[in-house]
Amino acid sequence: QVQLQESGPGLVKPSQTLSLTCTVSGGSISSGGYYWSWIRQHPGKGLEWIGYIYYSGSTYYNPSLKSRVTISVDTSKNQFSLKLSSVTAADTAVYYCARVVGWYFDLWGRGTLVTVSS
Amino acid sequence: QSALTQPASVSGSPGQSITISCTGTSSDVGGYNYVSWYQQHPGKAPKLMIYDVSNRPSGVSNRFSGSKSGNTASLTISGLQAEDEADYYCSSYTSSSTHYVFGTGTKVTVL
Numbered sequence: 001q002v003q004l005q006e007s008g009p010g011l012v013k014p015s016q017t018l019s020l021t022c023t024v025s026g027g028s029i030s031s032g033g034y035y036w037s038w039i040r041q042h043p044g045k046g047l048e049w050i051g052y053i054y055y056s057g058s059t060y061y062n063p064s065l066k067s068r069v070t071i072s073v074d075t076s077k078n079q080f081s082l083k084l085s086s087v088t089a090a091d092t093a094v095y096y097c098a099r100v101v102g103w104y105f106d107l108w109g110r111g112t113l114v115t116v117s118s
Numbered sequence: 119q120s121a122l123t124q125p126a127s128v129s130g131s132p133g134q135s136i137t138i139s140c141t142g143t144s145s146d147v148g149g150y151n152y153v154s155w156y157q158q159h160p161g162k163a164p165k166l167m168i169y170d171v172s173n174r175p176s177g178v179s180n181r182f183s184g185s186k187s188g189n190t191a192s193l194t195i196s197g198l199q200a201e202d203e204a205d206y207y208c209s210s211y212t213s214s215s216t217h218y219v220f221g222t223g224t225k226v227t228v229l
Contacts, residue, residue: 102169
């Protein structure tokens with residue numbers, strides 16, 4: 001079955017760029033019909049949607065993060081990625097990648113904790 | 119876009135039924151049948167339990183059911199079991215530019 005797995009540095013310095021990759025296995029990201037999303041969860045807090053991408057490259061971002069977020073897709077590697085620039089301690093969170101069907105998230109990765117600290 | 123409002127905690131004894139509410143506005147919960155519910159055990163990824171207000175994905179127990187009235191959606195867990203102890207989040211499509219809004223989360227405790 002389809003599985004998602006996040007990867008990337010667990011520690012990022014303030015003002016730098018956070019970069020994460022989500023690898024999709026068991027299915028093709030190019031098969032269509034799905035969007036691919038990033039969601040984060042601050043420690044002990046609720047969930048925050050960051051943005052999504054279609055395999056064609058079209059994107060939509062949460063307006064509150066839009067100025068700092070870039071989501072891209074590499075269909076040859078069956079991966080999509082997140083870049084968040086100018087990070088601060090407020091960006092410390094568990095970052096999840098997820099598959100989007102309609103208006104819900106049916107599959108999630110296990111999540112990866114990213115800490116912003118010098 | 120404000121988060122959807124959920125009770126911070128709900129508890130029940132094994133075998134009982136509990137209901138978690140999720141209150142929004144006419145721009146999200148009340149305006150569309152796109153409410154979903156997620157279960158999250160500590161340290162784990164969220165798991166989809168209900169989508170489009172009342173639909174259960176394959177493999178989710180029929181003890182979980184969803185409904186909506188006006189601007190409030192509800193998740194009911196019947197026949198409460200110890201394994202149901204987790205955090206639960208609702209989510210909805212929103213006509214605001216945010217597209218998606220999540221609830222504040224509810225901790226379910228099985229007494």
